[in-house]
Amino acid sequence: FADIKGQDAAKTALEIAAAGGHNVLMIGPPGSGKSMLASRLPSILPPMTIEEAIETTKIHSVAGILPPGVSLVSERPFRSPHHTLSCASMAGGGKNPRPGEISLAHNGVLFLDELPEFDRSVSEVLRQPLEDRVVHITRVSGTVNYPCSFILVCAMNPCKCGYYGHATKACTCTPKARLAYTAKISGPLLDRIDIHVEVPALDYNELSRTEPAEPSAEIRSRVIAARAFAAARTEGALTCNGLMTPADIRRFCRMDDAGGRLMQTAYDKFALSARAYDRILKVARTAADFDKSEIIRKEHIGLALQLRSMSKKYWQ
Ligand SMILES: Nc1ncnc2c1ncn2[C@@H]1O[C@H](COP(=O)(O)OP(=O)(O)OP(=O)(O)O)[C@@H](O)[C@H]1O
Ligand SMILES: [Mg+2]
Ligand SMILES: [Zn+2]
Known part of the structure; x- marks a missing residue:
């Protein structure tokens, strides 16, 4: 992240996504750094455990994409599949059933660039x-299951x-035309994305800054702690x-009084x-984890609401 200028809101969103395993949608004009930000998300995720590395290796090996000489x-x-890919390449299957992009992204990031084009x-x-983090693929000889637990970034x-x-x-x-463009996105998919963030064009001051931004390693250590x-x-x-x-949400997401009041206001106001x-509670839970707080406070709810409602204007 050191060479990504500005975009503090998007960086915060990705940091929270990395800690909580939340899916993210980034909206912004051409060239604002969306693809760049997404591709750096793995650099702030905790390193894979040995079990995770073995699972991922198995899938890549079945798919035949393990580079020569790499054993783990x-x-x-x-994974950043092009929007022209087929359902079978995405989910897995086809004539010679192979793991799809969702399984190749297991324990990592699946990036859908230009989401409305899919x-x-x-x-x-x-x-x-x-929902299930596993995909069932039917083939002549029976069904195979491939794991597919990933962070979705769009x-x-x-x-x-x-x-x-x-x-x-x-x-x-x-x-x-504007509404037709955003309406192309599947509602149920949108519904599964916890965090929506705007990635606006950089202004000249930010672009011309020369000092490096915070490096990935520092962000990653906060993610690991959370x-x-x-x-x-x-x-x-x-x-x-x-x-x-x-x-789990009922059990683990307790709000203080001020947080509860803010949530109630938002619930009524935004219907x-x-x-x-x-979803807002889950993201707020993650925000509170950065502060090592068992109770979700007003500022955590506030941040989660912001990370959810930011994109509303594009759908109306
Ligand atoms: N915030 C930034 N900091 C540093 N460089 C940037 C930033 N944003 C964009 N760039 C530069 O511009 C190039 C294009 O950025 P990127 O491809 O990430 O934009 P994008 O938002 O994905 O655009 P598009 O909507 O056209 O796909 C990057 O390769 C990078 O060199
Ligand atoms: Mg791009
Ligand atoms: Zn336009």
């Missing part, structure tokens, strides 16, 4: 694996021309907050669904 994949995978059927096949422009909401450039899309705090709460049963079930409510 030790870096977390970063075929709806391709993003629909992500629904079940995102990127998109705010509209077809790319400049809606831009500080200096005008958007040339009609309101109708994960350790969270893991102690569940005695290691859950590796990250993103995996909490509704029952949140029960599912959105749970």
Whole structure:
């Protein structure tokens, strides 16, 4: 992250995503650094455990993509499939069933760049694996299961021309074309993304800065500490907050009075669904883990709300 200038909101979002295993959507104009930010996410994730490295190696080996001479994949995978890929390449399967992109990304990051360009059927096949973290592939000889636990990162422009909401450039899309663009994204998929963040164009001051930003290693050490705090709460049963079930959420996400009041206000004001409510609590839980706080405070709820509601304007 040292060579990524500015984009503090996006960096915070990715840091929280790394600690909690939350899925992220980044929205911004061309060239603002979305692809760059996504590709650096593995550098702030904790190193893989030996068990994770073995699992990932097995999948890469079955898929035949293990580079010659490599016996163990030790870096977390970063997969960035093109939007023209088929459902079978995404989920796995086909004539000679092979693990798909979702399994190749196991223990790492799956990056969908230009999200609206993906075929709806391709993003629909992500629904079940995102919930279950395992994919069942049917073949002639029976069913095979491949694990697929990954952080999903998506990127998109705010509209077809790319400049809606831009500080200096005008958007040339009609309101109708703008809405048609964001409407291409599958609702159920969007619903499974806990964090939405804007990645605006850099202003000249930020771009021309020469001092390096905070290096990945420092961010990673905070991520590791936050994960350790969270893991102690569940005695290691859950590796990250993103995996909490509704029952876990009831049990582990207690708010203080001010946090509860803010949540209630937001619930009424934004007409949140029960599912959105749970997602906000999960992200707030992760924010509180950075502060080593068992109780979720108002500022944690505030941050989680911000990370959720930022993109609303692009859908209305
Ligand atoms: N915040 C940044 N700090 C440093 N360099 C940047 C930043 N943003 C963009 N760049 C430079 O611009 C190039 C393009 O950035 P990137 O591909 O990440 O943009 P993008 O947001 O993915 O754009 P698009 O919407 O066109 O895909 C990068 O390779 C990098 O050299
Ligand atoms: Mg890009
Ligand atoms: Zn536009």
